[in-house]
Amino acid sequence: MTSKGGGTGFQHYRFRHRALPEIDYAAIDTSTNFVGRAIKVPLMISSMTGGTEEAARINIKLAEAAEKRGWAMGLGSLRAAIEQPATAASYQVRTYAPNVPLIANIGAVQLNYGFGIEQCRRAVELSDADALVLHLNGLQEVFQEGGNSNFGGLLRKIEQLCKVAEFPVGVKEVGWGIDGVTARALKEAGVSFIDVAGSGGTSWSQVEKFRSTNNLSKAAAEAFADWGTPTAQCVVEVSEAATDTYLIASGGLVSGVDAAKAIALGANMASFGRALLAPAVHSEAELNQLLERLELELRIAMFGIGAANLQELHRTNRIVQLRAE
Ligand SMILES: Cc1cc2nc3c(=O)[nH]c(=O)nc-3n(C[C@H](O)[C@H](O)[C@H](O)COP(=O)(O)O)c2cc1C
Numbered sequence: 001m002t003s004k005g006g007g008t009g010f011q012h013y014r015f016r017h018r019a020l021p022e023i024d025y026a027a028i029d030t031s032t033n034f035v036g037r038a039i040k041v042p043l044m045i046s047s048m049t050g051g052t053e054e055a056a057r058i059n060i061k062l063a064e065a066a067e068k069r070g071w072a073m074g075l076g077s078l079r080a081a082i083e084q085p086a087t088a089a090s091y092q093v094r095t096y097a098p099n100v101p102l103i104a105n106i107g108a109v110q111l112n113y114g115f116g117i118e119q120c121r122r123a124v125e126l127s128d129a130d131a132l133v134l135h136l137n138g139l140q141e142v143f144q145e146g147g148n149s150n151f152g153g154l155l156r157k158i159e160q161l162c163k164v165a166e167f168p169v170g171v172k173e174v175g176w177g178i179d180g181v182t183a184r185a186l187k188e189a190g191v192s193f194i195d196v197a198g199s200g201g202t203s204w205s206q207v208e209k210f211r212s213t214n215n216l217s218k219a220a221a222e223a224f225a226d227w228g229t230p231t232a233q234c235v236v237e238v239s240e241a242a243t244d245t246y247l248i249a250s251g252g253l254v255s256g257v258d259a260a261k262a263i264a265l266g267a268n269m270a271s272f273g274r275a276l277l278a279p280a281v282h283s284e285a286e287l288n289q290l291l292e293r294l295e296l297e298l299r300i301a302m303f304g305i306g307a308a309n310l311q312e313l314h315r316t317n318r319i320v321q322l323r324a325e
Pocket of ligand 1: 046047048049075076077105134135172173174175197198200201202250251252253271272273274275277
């Protein structure tokens with residue numbers, strides 16, 4: 001997946017180093033909870049794949065790594081599993097990750113194309129997930145040939161779903177970001193968590209540019225290469241606009257320092273997509289090493305500012321925004 005444009009925005013923030021942290025590095029506590037399950041770190045594997053045999057292999061590797069390291073995990077869109085039940089097995093990773101917060105995924109726009117509570121329930125049940133996240137991918141659907149681009153009236157349908165669902169319902173973007181105004185509307189609609197999936201990482205207009213066979217769409221996608229709200233800005237806006245809604249930061253995160261900055265700016269958890277994909281395809285060892293490195297960087301960043309736990313890192317005053325050059 002390609003990315004282009006101004007980055008995640010985290011490069012404009014810097015931690016104020018604390019030479020005398022007054023805490024024991026070995027005692028730093030990164031444990032937290034998500035959708036009713038305890039996790040060792042406030043880190044998550046973003047929704048990516050499912051539907052094919054190759055996807056099943058990747059999902060198993062991701063699930064085993066999440067279980068081993070105490071991460072949360074999102075599954076790729078389960079639309080395929082609902083429409084073609086033969087593909088359902090590629091999402092069934094619960095036996096590999098019995099303790100992991102596991103999140104089922106469906107495009108919110110499907111609520112305008114025949115999906116309702118029944119299909120959402122099936123997605124959660126067949127993956128034995130703890131929650132459902134609805135993804136918002138308006139531009140992607142427009143650039144896709146034959147995409148589902150009627151996004152009218154979705155907020156009300158999300159609200160209705162939240163009212164009847166027996167499981168937590170969250171909402172995420174896919175790389176263009178969720179701003180404060182949208183977050184407030186989603187909070188009022190009753191969503192349990194929001195994953196901003198801001199710009200600076202995976203750019204779906206670029207992906208569709210390469211995938212599309214329609215020359216007009218390809219040409220138009222170029223103009224949207226740097227579209228979207230940078231992840232850091234989303235986190236700041238959403239944490240102010242939708243206080244008390246569990247906030248996940250994702251979109252272009254590549255290090256544990258990025259994760260620490262996201263939590264410092266108001267997120268409860270940080271999530272990684274594309275950065276984990278190649279290691280997950282290559283080898284289990286490579287994937288485990290990367291997760292371990294991200295955790296280490298998060299803990300060192302916490303030590304560097306003297307934060308003994310996530311409460312002390314969350315909204316710390318030891319992060320400063322750099323002035324524009
Ligand atoms: C290969 C790939 C497949 C993805 N598939 C989905 C998906 O099925 N559902 C979804 O909500 N997001 C999907 N995403 C978006 C990610 O969950 C994430 O929001 C986005 O990639 C931003 O994070 P990143 O910049 O770390 O990749 C996908 C991303 C990648 C790279």
